[in-house]
Amino acid sequence: MADKKTVFIAFASEDKNYRDLLKGQSLNTKSPFEYRDMSVKQPYEGSWKELTRTRIRRSDGVIALLSANTPYADGELWEIRCAGTERKPLMGIWLGDYRTKPAAMGSAPCKLWSWENITNFIDSL
DSSP: OOOOOEEEOOOGGGGGGHHHHHHHHHTTTTTOOOEEEOOOOOOOOSHHHHHHHHHHHHHEEEEEEEOTTGOOOHHHHHHHHHHHTOOEEEEEOTTTTTOOGGGGGTTOOOOOOOOOHHHHHHHHO
C-alpha cells in the first residue's frame, strides 16, 4: 500500500451511513486501503461552497458515493462538479443496485463497491 492519501467523499446526506461504512472499512487493520477523510460531515452554513472547495483542493482525489439519492442531492452534485473544475481525480462508487451515472461525473469511472476498486483508486492518487 502506498502512503496515506487525502480523499474527499461526496455523498447525499441520506447516504451518510455508507460514508461512515467506507471510513470504517479504512480503519479495519485488514483493509488494503487507508485515507484521510475530508468529506463534509455537517452541512455548512453560509459560504459552504468556499469551505468545501478548499477541502477538495487539499484532497488528492474524490470518491462520489452514487445512489438513487444522488440526482436530488444538489450539494453532492456541486461537489462532483467542483472536483472536475479543480481537476481532481474522481471515481464514482455505486451503492446497491443503482447504476445511473450523473452527468456531473463526466468521463470519470464508476465502479462497484469493492476493496480492490477503492484500493486501486486511492493507490493511483
